[in-house]
Amino acid sequence: MTSKRRLSLALLGACEVRIDGHPVQAVTYVRMRALLAYLAVERERDHPRADLAAMLWPGNDHVTARGNLRRTLADLRRTLETPLGMTLFIASKDAIRLVPAFSIDVRDFVGGGARNVREALPDEAAIALYRGEFLAGLSLPDCPQFEEWVSMHREALHCHALALLERLWRRYSMAGNYGEALRFVLRHAELEPWDEDVHRQAMLLYARNGQKSAALEQYAICRRMLREELASSPSKETEQLAERIRNGEWNASLPVQVQGQNPSGSSPPPQAERRPVTVLYCELIPAETEDPDEAAQVLGPPRERCLEIIRRHSGYVASTHGGGLLAYFGYPRADENAARHAVRAALAITRAAAPEIEIRVGIHSGLVIAGGQPDLPDAVGRTSKLAARLRHSAAKNQVSISQQTRHVVAGYFDCISLGLQHVSGFSQPLEVFRVNGETGARTRLDGVERLTPLFGRQAEIEKLLALWQEARNGSRQFLCIRGEPGIGKTRLVRALIERIEGDSDAVCELRCFPEFEQSPFHPVIAMIEARLGFPRTDTPEDKFRKLSAHFETRYRKSAPIAVPLLARLLSIALQGNYRAPPASPQKQKEQIIALLLDQLNTPPSEKPALLIVEDLHWIDPSSLELLHRFIERKDGRPVFAVFTHRPEFVAPWMPRGVSILDIAPLTERDARQMIASISGQVPAATARLIVESSDGVPLFIEEMTKLARTDNSVGIPPTLHDLLAARIDRLGSAKYTAQLAATLGREFDLTLLGKVFPKERGNLQEALRALREAGLTLELNASTQQFKHALIREAAYQSQTKADIQAAHQRVAEVLMREFPDVVASRPEQLAQHLSASGQTRLAIEYWTKAGQRAAQYSAHAEAIKNFNNGLRLLPGLQPGSNRDLMEFNILVNLCPSLYAAVGYGSEEATRANARLAVLADLVGDAPDLFQAKWAVVMNTIANAGSRDVPPRAMHLLHNAGDDPLRRQAAHYAVADAAFWLGKFEVARAHTEESLTFYRSTQHQDLLARFGEDLSVSCAAYLAWAYHFLGHAERARLICDKMLGRARELDHPHTLALALCFASVLHRWMDDRENTLILSTETIEVSRKYGFSVWLAAGEMTHGWALARHGRHEGIAELDSSVAGMKKAIGGISVVFLSALAEAYFHLALYDRSLATVEAAKREAARTGDGHFSAELCRIEGECLLATSAKNAPRAKACFNQARSISRAQGAKSLELLVEASMARMR
Structure with missing residues (x-):
C-alpha cells in the first residue's frame, strides 16, 4: 500500500512547488505560477472563470482570455494532479476552486492554517518561513488587478514579518541573550534598511554583547544607507550613541530623543489611528564635497529656511536627517487644506533655494497608521516611502507629486504629467506630475474648468436678487448665507455675481482662510494686493510705486494719509516724500479701519456695490471689527453685502439689520438631476447610493459622482478625506466617542452606547454634547442620536485601525447578546453586523440567516435578500466541508422565495441561486429543507426556461411529499403550474383543487416561511384561470373574487400582489377592460411600494392592455416596459406578455406590428413549450390578415381552423368560442 504523496507550496520569496520535498520544475511560465498562487491563497471560495481570465489576460478579448485560462489550468492539472494522483482543482463551467489538500507557507506564517492558538507556529518557526517578499520576482506589469493583489499581500506580509522580528529581538534582549537578539534585529534591518531605530538597536545589542567594533560598523552601515537612500545623515540620538560606544559609555542612559520642531501646542494623537495625510520629502544636495563637516555647515541655513517654510504652512516635521526633511501635513491635527499647504510649501522651498544647494521635493497623499510616536506618524511607512521616492522624478529645484495628490489639488496648481514612472519599491508604474506653479485659484470653484449647474436653489437666488434690487434702489442690505461645509454657499454667491454682471461697478471680494485666523486684516490685504496687481516677482519698490500711483491718480487728496497707512498694512517700506504719521499701534489700527471704511463707502459711480465676504468663520478679529463698523454705519453708498459662514459661527452684529439665509440640503430629485448632469453613465443603483450617502450636500454629491464615474465605487472620495478628518479631529477628546458611535452605525442607541463606553474614557454625556455642538450629530429622540451625514459617520469609523474596529465590534456584540435579548430578537441583523466585523463568522x-427570515416574514424582500447574501459572503471564511455546505444550503432555500418576490421567479439571480441549490441538494443528504429546495428549483425552471421538461420533476415532488399536508399542497401546485402553461387546463384544474383540500387557515405562517406565499391563494388563482379556459366563466369569476378577498384578509403584500395580478389577467382574458384597469392599477401600486418586480411587470402588462383597449396609444409604451421587465424576471412565461402586446396592436389597428408580435410569441412558445395561448395567437393572426386585406381570407381561414383544432384538443372552450365568432364574421 503506497502512502499519500504530499504537495507543498512556498510563496514567501520566489515561488516554489514541491511534491514530497522535491521541486516541481514543470510550473514554468509566469501566468501558470500566478494562477496557482492566486488560487492557493484565495482557496476557500469559487472564482468565476470570467474574473480570473480578465485579471490575468486583461489585454485579450473575452473568448481568447477564457481559452488561455483553460489551457493554463490544464497545464497545472497535468503537472500537479497526475503525479499526486488526486484532484486539486474543482472546476465547473463558470468557476474554479483549489481544494486545501496541501501546505502553503503563507498560511502557516500568519497562523491561518491553525485551528486554534495552540496549533499556531512559534514566532521563530514562523519567521523562518519568510524567505523574502511575497512572490519575489514574479511580475505581470500588464495585469494591474493581479499586481495590486500581489502588492497588497506583499505589504501585509512584510509588516507581519517586521512585527515578528521585533517581538523576537525584544524578547531575547530582555532575557539578556544579546547574541540571539542580534540575529533577529539584523534581519529586521535587512528588511527595513531605512529604519534608523532598528540600526540603533543593533548598535546597542552589539555593544552589550561585547562587540564594540561591530557596533561601530553597524553605525557606518546606517550612515551609508541614509546617505544613499534618503540623502540624509543619522539623527543626533544615533550620533550620540555611536560616540558613547566609542568611549565605552554605551551602558549609560540613552539621550533624550530629539524631535522635529513643530508649532507650539501641537501634540500627536495618543492612540493608533488611520488618518489622511500629505507627506512632503525634501532633499537638499550641497555642492560636491567629501567633508561631512563642510556639508553640514553648507546645509544648515537652507535647512532652517525649509523648516521655517514648512512650519509656516502648517507642516509637521518628523525627521531632519542631514539633507533630508520629512514633513506631514494634516498631522497631528487633520487639515482640510493639507494637500494644498504641502504643495505651496514645496513651491516656496524651491523658490527660496540658494545657488549652492540643489533641492528636489516629492509629495504623496494617502492614509497612514499614526501611533503614539511623534516622529513616526506613518507607522507602516508606505505612504512616506512613496513621497521620498518621488523626489527622484523631480529635476533640480522642482516638485514632483503623485496622482493622488494631484487629484486633490487639481485646479489650484499647474500640474504637468511626467507619464508613468517605475518607482523603486512599487510593483506598478505610477503616474507622476511636475508642479509648475499656482493657478491663482483660491477656492475650489476658482479652480474648475466648468461649474456644475446649480440645482434646487431657485428660491435662494430669487431672495438674493430681491435684496440686490433693494440696494439698487438706494438702500444698504446685509445678508448672511449660513450652511455647513459643501452645502453650496460659494456656488450661490457665484450665481449671484453671474446674474448681476455689468449691473455694478464695484464687486469687492474678501476671503478668509483658517491659516490666517490670527493675521490682522489678512482678507483685506489680499484683496488690496489683488486690486493693485502684485505678482510674486514684485520687489517692495515695485509694490510701493503701484500703491502710490493708485492713490495719487484716484484719491489725490487722501493720498498723503492713505499711502503711509496702507504701506504699513501691506508691510511695504515708505519711499519718496511719504512719512508715517506718529501714532501708537492702537491709534494706527483705528486710522487704518477709518481709511478702509472710507474706501468701502466711497462710490466710484451711482451704481451700488456688491461686497462678498466668504468663510466668515475663519475671519481674524481685526477684519471682523472692520465689518462690524461697516454694518453699524448708517450713511454711505448703497451696498449689498453678502457674508458666508458655517452654522457654528455667531457674528457680533447678529441679528441686527442682517438677514439670514439658511441653505438646506438638496432634495432627492435635485440630487439625481445633479448626478445626471455630472455623469450620465452612473448606474441607477450607484446613483441611489450616492443620494443616500451624500444627504443632499452638493459637494459630496459632486465628488462621489466623479469617483463613481471612474470605478463605480461609493465611498469617501480622496478630495473629501481631509475635510471630513478635520471635522472629526476638532472634537478633541470626544473623537473617541464619535468613533465608538460610528461603530454602532449612523443611527445609534444611547443606552447601548453607554453600555459599551469605557468608564476610563471620561463623561459620555459631555462628549455627546460636543458632537451635537460641532454639528456632527442630531438628537432624534431621548434615546437615539444620528450622525448628521453618512460620510461623517464613515470618516469617524475609518479613522480607527482595523484592530480597534474589530475590538469595538466584538464588545458591542457581547453587550447585545448579554443585555439586549429583545433587540437581538427583533433586529438580528444588528447583531449580525457586529459579529461579522469582529470576525465571529x-x-x-x-x-444573518435569522435576519433574512424575519425580513421575509414582513415582505421586506429587498432587505431579506441583502441579509441572506451577507451570510453567503461569509461562508468562504469557514472550513470547507459538510457543515459549511449545509449552512449554504439553508441560506439559499430561504433566499429563493425572496428572490422570486423581489426580482422574479425566472430572474438571473434566482436562476443562479437555484443552480447552486441543485448542486448542494446532492451533497447535504436528507436535510430537513430538501423538499423546499427541489420545489424552488422546479418553480425557477418554469419561470426561466418554461414548462416543457417540468412535469416529470413536478410529479417526482408529489411522490416525495409523503403525508405532509404543506408539501402535498406545494407539489400539487407545481404540477398545476406547469400543466397550465403547457395548455393542459383540465390537469391544472384537478391538481389545484386537490391542493386546496389540504389547506387549513392555521397553516398560513408555515406556508409563508417555507414557500414565500400562501398556496391557497396561488392555487385558487390558477384554478380560476383553468376554469376560464375550460369555458366556465362565472365559476372562474366567483373563485377569483373569493381568492382576492382571501388575499386581502391575510395582510401579506406578496400574496396580495400575486392575487391582484392573476385577477387583472383573468379580467383581460374576459375582455373586461374596466375591471382590468382598476385591478392592474392596484397591482402596480402594491408592487412599487414593496419592490415586487415580477408583479410590477404583470401589472404594467394588463394596465397597458386596458389603455389600448380604450383606444389610447400610450398603453403600448407601458406594454413595452412590461415585456422588458418580463425578460428579466420571468422569461419562461413570456407568451402571456407578448400576446397582450399583440392584442393591443390589433385593437389600435396596428396590424403589421400585431402580426410581428404574434410571430415573436410563437417563437417563444416553441422555445418554452408554452401552449396556453397558442389557439388565440392563431386567431389574432387570422383577424390581422383579414383586417389588412380581403385577399388574405384563405390564409385567415387556415389560421382560424388551426386555432379551433388547438382549442378543441386542449378542451379550451372559451378560446373555441372566440374562434367560432371570428369564423362566423367571415361568413
Missing part, C-alpha cells in the same frame, strides 16, 4: 452567518 459562524455566529454571524447564523444571525
Whole structure:
C-alpha cells in the first residue's frame, strides 16, 4: 500500500512547488505560477472563470482570455494532479476552486492554517518561513488587478514579518541573550534598511554583547544607507550613541530623543489611528564635497529656511536627517487644506533655494497608521516611502507629486504629467506630475474648468436678487448665507455675481482662510494686493510705486494719509516724500479701519456695490471689527453685502439689520438631476447610493459622482478625506466617542452606547454634547442620536485601525447578546453586523440567516435578500466541508422565495441561486429543507426556461411529499403550474383543487416561511384561470373574487400582489377592460411600494392592455416596459406578455406590428413549450390578415381552423368560442 504523496507550496520569496520535498520544475511560465498562487491563497471560495481570465489576460478579448485560462489550468492539472494522483482543482463551467489538500507557507506564517492558538507556529518557526517578499520576482506589469493583489499581500506580509522580528529581538534582549537578539534585529534591518531605530538597536545589542567594533560598523552601515537612500545623515540620538560606544559609555542612559520642531501646542494623537495625510520629502544636495563637516555647515541655513517654510504652512516635521526633511501635513491635527499647504510649501522651498544647494521635493497623499510616536506618524511607512521616492522624478529645484495628490489639488496648481514612472519599491508604474506653479485659484470653484449647474436653489437666488434690487434702489442690505461645509454657499454667491454682471461697478471680494485666523486684516490685504496687481516677482519698490500711483491718480487728496497707512498694512517700506504719521499701534489700527471704511463707502459711480465676504468663520478679529463698523454705519453708498459662514459661527452684529439665509440640503430629485448632469453613465443603483450617502450636500454629491464615474465605487472620495478628518479631529477628546458611535452605525442607541463606553474614557454625556455642538450629530429622540451625514459617520469609523474596529465590534456584540435579548430578537441583523466585523463568522452567518427570515416574514424582500447574501459572503471564511455546505444550503432555500418576490421567479439571480441549490441538494443528504429546495428549483425552471421538461420533476415532488399536508399542497401546485402553461387546463384544474383540500387557515405562517406565499391563494388563482379556459366563466369569476378577498384578509403584500395580478389577467382574458384597469392599477401600486418586480411587470402588462383597449396609444409604451421587465424576471412565461402586446396592436389597428408580435410569441412558445395561448395567437393572426386585406381570407381561414383544432384538443372552450365568432364574421 503506497502512502499519500504530499504537495507543498512556498510563496514567501520566489515561488516554489514541491511534491514530497522535491521541486516541481514543470510550473514554468509566469501566468501558470500566478494562477496557482492566486488560487492557493484565495482557496476557500469559487472564482468565476470570467474574473480570473480578465485579471490575468486583461489585454485579450473575452473568448481568447477564457481559452488561455483553460489551457493554463490544464497545464497545472497535468503537472500537479497526475503525479499526486488526486484532484486539486474543482472546476465547473463558470468557476474554479483549489481544494486545501496541501501546505502553503503563507498560511502557516500568519497562523491561518491553525485551528486554534495552540496549533499556531512559534514566532521563530514562523519567521523562518519568510524567505523574502511575497512572490519575489514574479511580475505581470500588464495585469494591474493581479499586481495590486500581489502588492497588497506583499505589504501585509512584510509588516507581519517586521512585527515578528521585533517581538523576537525584544524578547531575547530582555532575557539578556544579546547574541540571539542580534540575529533577529539584523534581519529586521535587512528588511527595513531605512529604519534608523532598528540600526540603533543593533548598535546597542552589539555593544552589550561585547562587540564594540561591530557596533561601530553597524553605525557606518546606517550612515551609508541614509546617505544613499534618503540623502540624509543619522539623527543626533544615533550620533550620540555611536560616540558613547566609542568611549565605552554605551551602558549609560540613552539621550533624550530629539524631535522635529513643530508649532507650539501641537501634540500627536495618543492612540493608533488611520488618518489622511500629505507627506512632503525634501532633499537638499550641497555642492560636491567629501567633508561631512563642510556639508553640514553648507546645509544648515537652507535647512532652517525649509523648516521655517514648512512650519509656516502648517507642516509637521518628523525627521531632519542631514539633507533630508520629512514633513506631514494634516498631522497631528487633520487639515482640510493639507494637500494644498504641502504643495505651496514645496513651491516656496524651491523658490527660496540658494545657488549652492540643489533641492528636489516629492509629495504623496494617502492614509497612514499614526501611533503614539511623534516622529513616526506613518507607522507602516508606505505612504512616506512613496513621497521620498518621488523626489527622484523631480529635476533640480522642482516638485514632483503623485496622482493622488494631484487629484486633490487639481485646479489650484499647474500640474504637468511626467507619464508613468517605475518607482523603486512599487510593483506598478505610477503616474507622476511636475508642479509648475499656482493657478491663482483660491477656492475650489476658482479652480474648475466648468461649474456644475446649480440645482434646487431657485428660491435662494430669487431672495438674493430681491435684496440686490433693494440696494439698487438706494438702500444698504446685509445678508448672511449660513450652511455647513459643501452645502453650496460659494456656488450661490457665484450665481449671484453671474446674474448681476455689468449691473455694478464695484464687486469687492474678501476671503478668509483658517491659516490666517490670527493675521490682522489678512482678507483685506489680499484683496488690496489683488486690486493693485502684485505678482510674486514684485520687489517692495515695485509694490510701493503701484500703491502710490493708485492713490495719487484716484484719491489725490487722501493720498498723503492713505499711502503711509496702507504701506504699513501691506508691510511695504515708505519711499519718496511719504512719512508715517506718529501714532501708537492702537491709534494706527483705528486710522487704518477709518481709511478702509472710507474706501468701502466711497462710490466710484451711482451704481451700488456688491461686497462678498466668504468663510466668515475663519475671519481674524481685526477684519471682523472692520465689518462690524461697516454694518453699524448708517450713511454711505448703497451696498449689498453678502457674508458666508458655517452654522457654528455667531457674528457680533447678529441679528441686527442682517438677514439670514439658511441653505438646506438638496432634495432627492435635485440630487439625481445633479448626478445626471455630472455623469450620465452612473448606474441607477450607484446613483441611489450616492443620494443616500451624500444627504443632499452638493459637494459630496459632486465628488462621489466623479469617483463613481471612474470605478463605480461609493465611498469617501480622496478630495473629501481631509475635510471630513478635520471635522472629526476638532472634537478633541470626544473623537473617541464619535468613533465608538460610528461603530454602532449612523443611527445609534444611547443606552447601548453607554453600555459599551469605557468608564476610563471620561463623561459620555459631555462628549455627546460636543458632537451635537460641532454639528456632527442630531438628537432624534431621548434615546437615539444620528450622525448628521453618512460620510461623517464613515470618516469617524475609518479613522480607527482595523484592530480597534474589530475590538469595538466584538464588545458591542457581547453587550447585545448579554443585555439586549429583545433587540437581538427583533433586529438580528444588528447583531449580525457586529459579529461579522469582529470576525465571529459562524455566529454571524447564523444571525444573518435569522435576519433574512424575519425580513421575509414582513415582505421586506429587498432587505431579506441583502441579509441572506451577507451570510453567503461569509461562508468562504469557514472550513470547507459538510457543515459549511449545509449552512449554504439553508441560506439559499430561504433566499429563493425572496428572490422570486423581489426580482422574479425566472430572474438571473434566482436562476443562479437555484443552480447552486441543485448542486448542494446532492451533497447535504436528507436535510430537513430538501423538499423546499427541489420545489424552488422546479418553480425557477418554469419561470426561466418554461414548462416543457417540468412535469416529470413536478410529479417526482408529489411522490416525495409523503403525508405532509404543506408539501402535498406545494407539489400539487407545481404540477398545476406547469400543466397550465403547457395548455393542459383540465390537469391544472384537478391538481389545484386537490391542493386546496389540504389547506387549513392555521397553516398560513408555515406556508409563508417555507414557500414565500400562501398556496391557497396561488392555487385558487390558477384554478380560476383553468376554469376560464375550460369555458366556465362565472365559476372562474366567483373563485377569483373569493381568492382576492382571501388575499386581502391575510395582510401579506406578496400574496396580495400575486392575487391582484392573476385577477387583472383573468379580467383581460374576459375582455373586461374596466375591471382590468382598476385591478392592474392596484397591482402596480402594491408592487412599487414593496419592490415586487415580477408583479410590477404583470401589472404594467394588463394596465397597458386596458389603455389600448380604450383606444389610447400610450398603453403600448407601458406594454413595452412590461415585456422588458418580463425578460428579466420571468422569461419562461413570456407568451402571456407578448400576446397582450399583440392584442393591443390589433385593437389600435396596428396590424403589421400585431402580426410581428404574434410571430415573436410563437417563437417563444416553441422555445418554452408554452401552449396556453397558442389557439388565440392563431386567431389574432387570422383577424390581422383579414383586417389588412380581403385577399388574405384563405390564409385567415387556415389560421382560424388551426386555432379551433388547438382549442378543441386542449378542451379550451372559451378560446373555441372566440374562434367560432371570428369564423362566423367571415361568413
